[in-house]
Amino acid sequence: MDTTETRTSVARSGGSTDPFLNLRDPAKRLGPDGKPAVSRRAPIWEDVPDEKWNDWRWQLSNRVNTLEELERVLNLTEDEREGLSAPDKFRVDITPYFASLIDPDDPNDPIRLQVIPKGQELRAFTGMMEDSLAEDRHSPVPGLVHRYPDRVLMLVTTQCATYCRYCTRSRIVGDPSQNFNRAEHEAQLDYIRRTPQIRDVLISGGDGLTLAPKLLESVMRGLREIPHVEIVRIGSRVPVFLPQRVDEELCEMLAKYHPIWMNLHFNHPNEITPEVARAADMLTRAGVPLGNQSVLLAGVNDCVHIQRDLVHRLVENRIRPYYLYQCDLVEGAGHFRTPVGKGIEILEGLRGHTSGYAVPMYIVDAPGGGGKIPVMPNYLISYSDHKVVLRNYEGYITTYEEPTTYTPHDSASCAYCRSPRPEPGQEGITGLLDGKKMWIEPAGFELTHARGNVEAHRLQDPSKWVAYGIGAIEGRAGAPLPVLEAGGAGSGEVPGRGEAGGGAAAPEYGPGEEPRPAEGMPSGTANHELL
Ligand SMILES: *Cc1c(COP(=O)(O)O)cnc(C)c1O
Ligand code: SF4
Numbered sequence: 001m002d003t004t005e006t007r008t009s010v011a012r013s014g015g016s017t018d019p020f021l022n023l024r025d026p027a028k029r030l031g032p033d034g035k036p037a038v039s040r041r042a043p044i045w046e047d048v049p050d051e052k053w054n055d056w057r058w059q060l061s062n063r064v065n066t067l068e069e070l071e072r073v074l075n076l077t078e079d080e081r082e083g084l085s086a087p088d089k090f091r092v093d094i095t096p097y098f099a100s101l102i103d104p105d106d107p108n109d110p111i112r113l114q115v116i117p118k119g120q121e122l123r124a125f126t127g128m129m130e131d132s133l134a135e136d137r138h139s140p141v142p143g144l145v146h147r148y149p150d151r152v153l154m155l156v157t158t159q160c161a162t163y164c165r166y167c168t169r170s171r172i173v174g175d176p177s178q179n180f181n182r183a184e185h186e187a188q189l190d191y192i193r194r195t196p197q198i199r200d201v202l203i204s205g206g207d208g209l210t211l212a213p214k215l216l217e218s219v220m221r222g223l224r225e226i227p228h229v230e231i232v233r234i235g236s237r238v239p240v241f242l243p244q245r246v247d248e249e250l251c252e253m254l255a256k257y258h259p260i261w262m263n264l265h266f267n268h269p270n271e272i273t274p275e276v277a278r279a280a281d282m283l284t285r286a287g288v289p290l291g292n293q294s295v296l297l298a299g300v301n302d303c304v305h306i307q308r309d310l311v312h313r314l315v316e317n318r319i320r321p322y323y324l325y326q327c328d329l330v331e332g333a334g335h336f337r338t339p340v341g342k343g344i345e346i347l348e349g350l351r352g353h354t355s356g357y358a359v360p361m362y363i364v365d366a367p368g369g370g371g372k373i374p375v376m377p378n379y380l381i382s383y384s385d386h387k388v389v390l391r392n393y394e395g396y397i398t399t400y401e402e403p404t405t406y407t408p409h410d411s412a413s414c415a416y417c418r419s420p421r422p423e424p425g426q427e428g429i430t431g432l433l434d435g436k437k438m439w440i441e442p443a444g445f446e447l448t449h450a451r452g453n454v455e456a457h458r459l460q461d462p463s464k465w466v467a468y469g470i471g472a473i474e475g476r477a478g479a480p481l482p483v484l485e486a487g488g489a490g491s492g493e494v495p496g497r498g499e500a501g502g503g504a505a506a507p508e509y510g511p512g513e514e515p516r517p518a519e520g521m522p523s524g525t526a527n528h529e530l531l
Contacts, residue, residue: 082118113297118335141184143156160174162237200231208236209245272317294307324361
């Protein structure tokens with residue numbers, strides 16, 4: 001609804017005193033006919049009765065997927081014809097509701113780019129991988145990804161309401177013959193039951209909200225019967241592609257299994273329609289806090305102004321921007337990728353300029369399965385033993401004086417510190433700061449691989465996540481890099497790395513013994529005067 005429409009709605013309510021009609025609430029917006037606002041329908045569906053159009057089952061069974069059908073909805077480009085004609089492409093399927101949001105004559109429509117394949121997606125690129133997050137390597141049972149100590153990703157289905165061309169899980173998503181069923185759900189639940197450190201379960205897929213309602217409820221119930229599962233999160237794009245699915249029945253079912261959180265997936269303000277506003281309102285009223293995860297996509301939302309409008313429309317609907325993901329190195333996504341600098345620029349354009357609630361965290365999901373890595377613009381410029389140098393969103397630089405009297409936390413008398421850690425590996429970076437360690441290596445790293453041989457560490461299972469290397473430096477293209485044995489056998493092939501490689505000499509000091517700059521020597525600190 002544009003401003004003129006809002007004004008007309010406000011004018012229409014003029015004079016009515018009771019009850020108060022809140023026309024600023026996007027879930028209550030009215031259309032020109034005075035009825036709840038609806039979004040546009042493509043001409044081919046104009047005659048579909050409302051009961052059918054608003055029925056999620058009708059939307060699902062009338063999805064468009066062939067060149068012939070899409071031709072009746074959009075004016076297709078040559079590139080799209082090539083993409084739609086490719087035999088082995090990632091599945092195409094679009095709900096009539098979502099397809100109707102596309103401007104049929106705009107080849108660069110941001111919704112269109114996300115769901116209509118282009119010939120370009122068939123092209124390989126340097127660094128491309130099939131399973132770029134190495135999820136299969138972190139799967140103890142099919143469909144369960146256990147990467148972090150206290151939480152798991154539970155893939156309950158391979159089906160979605162509509163398919164995104166840049167899908168990070170395109171290796172498994174979309175194929176109806178590869179779906180997960182009750183037996184797999186039972187195996188997943190069984191793993192969670194046997195793993196008491198799991199306190200947070202993320203239901204994803206595919207899209208869990210496309211499961212048959214009974215099956216979805218049996219998964220929810222199965223999880224809620226496990227006492228150590230504290231929160232359940234659902235990651236879903238159904239409210240975006242198929243807001244009709246969010247009905248009273250779904251909300252009542254979910255509310256039985258609280259605490260439940262939900263992350264949605266909007267990439268562009270055009271996706272936030274009156275139907276979406278009502279669906280989000282219903283979920284929020286059912287007590288489900290809503291977040292949003294976007295993917296930074298070239299041509300779709302690689303613009304600070306689009307992103308600012310998107311996050312404003314989200315918070316207006318009580319959806320909290322959670323993550324903005326850098327596009328993964330996945331097959332089919334090459335033409336969507338942006339430099340990381342673009343994401344940093346967007347974050348700088350949001351932080352401070354708009355509500356903190358509206359600012360997502362910018363994440364690069366580590367290729368090879370290291371998990372999510374936040375990327376922040378630089379606000380902490382420097383610090384000494386007593387002063388921190390900071391800059392604000394305008395470029396204003398200031399200092400924060402550290403306290404001179406700070407009694408360190410007494411971990412010996414702190415009950416939280418003394419309670420046993422549920423799993424190892426939580427010391428993290430503090431060992432480095434304490435001077436107990438000079439570096440951190442994954443468990444077993446030193447035993448099996450020459451120190452510093454980063455390639456050998458990363459390539460333990462070359463079949464799963466070696467970059468294809470298309471267009472890579474001559475001599476390395478396509479071939480996995482050699483995995484070094486302890487003692488440096490074969491290490492000559494990776495020159496300049498590690499002790500055995502004959503490159504840099506081993507340091508003469510041990511962990512915690514690194515030399516300090518002598519008194520009066522420059523320490524390399526910038527912003528000298530401020531410090
Ligand atoms: C994203 C993800 C999570 C959840 O990460 P949060 O940062 O807690 O949102 C958990 N497991 C896997 C495998 C993931 O990819
Ligand atoms: S909704 Fe999610 S899982 Fe489904 S195709 Fe899109 S990105 Fe992939």
